[in-house]
Amino acid sequence: MGGCYFFTVNLLERQRTLLTDHIDLLRDSVRRVRRLYPFHIDAWVVLPDHLHCVLTLPPDTDDFPVRWRLIKLLFSKGLPRTERLSATRRKRSERGIWQRRYWEHTITTELDYSKHIDYVHFNPVKHGYVNRVQDWPYSTFHHFVKDGILPIEWTNNSEVEGKYFGELNEG
Template identity: 55%
Template sequence: MTNYRRDRTPGSTWFFTLNLADRSSRLLTERIDLLRTSFRAGMRRHPWCIDAIVILPDHLHALCTLPPGDNDYATRWRQIKSGFSRALPHGESISGSRRSKGERGIWQRRFWEHRIRDENDFERHVDYIHHNPRKHGHVERVADWPWSSFHRYVKAGILPADWAGNGDDIDIGAGER
C-alpha cells in the first residue's frame, strides 16, 4: 500500500474535501439525515470542532479543528464515511478491487486535506466553503443552500444574510477542489 505523506500537526485546523465515488450521484443531499447521524456518531467517539462545512450532492468540504495533542483526522473521516455507507442499502457498482477488500463503492477511497496556516488562510477557506454551492450552480445566492454552516455564521452575526449575493465581493482563492 502506498504510504502518503500527510501533515500530522496535532491540534491543527484542517480543510478537507471528500467525494463520492460516483460524482453524478446526489446521495449526500438525498440522504442528509444519514450523513448527519454518521457525523454525530463519529463525533461522540472522537470529538473535534467543525468550524465550517458544506454538503453538496456528490462531495463535501469541511474546516475542522482537532483537540490539542490530537492529529487523527483519518480515523474520524473513516468512521463518518463507513457509518454513512453501512446505513445505505447495497446496490452500487463495486470494482473487483473494492469487492476483494470488502469495501463498498460509495466514497472515493481518499480525501484531500490542507492544514490551515494562519487567520487569512482560515478566512479564505471559510469563504470557499460557503461559496461552493453557488460556484457549482446549485443556487444563485449562498443563503439559499440549506446544507451549509453559512446559516450558523449569519445567526452568530459573523456574516450578513446577503453575503456574496452576486459573487463579486469576495476572494474565494482557496483553490479549485
C-alpha cells in the same frame, strides 16, 4: 498536535446525489463519530456528490484519518446496497460509495482560515446549485448568519465580485 484543517471528500461516482438524498444519515454519522473522536466544525457544506469542511481537532490529537474512515463507514453502512462494485472493492469488502482518498490542507494563518471558510460557504454557488449562498440548506453559513458573523446578503453585492473564495490566489 491538534490543528485546523480544510477537507474535500468526494463520492466515488461524482454524478450521484447520495449526500443530499441521505443528509440525515450523514449528519448522524458525523454526530456519532464526534462523540467518540471529538472535533470542532468550523464550517461545513454538503453538496450532492461531495463535501467541504474546516475542522479543528483537540490539542492532544492529529488523527483525522480515523474520523474520516468512521464517518464514511457509518454513512455507507446505512445506505441501501445499490452501487456497482469493482473486483478490487469486492475483494477488500468495500462499498463503492466514497473515493478512497480525500483532499486535506493544514490551515496555518488567519487569512488561510478565512479564505477556506468563505470557499466552503460559497461552494454551492460556484457549482451552480443556487444563485445565493443563503439558498443552499446544507451549509453552516446559516449558523454564521444566526450568530451574527456574516450578513444574510453575504456575496449578494458588488463588493465580492471577482473575489476568490479559498482558491489559490493571493491577489
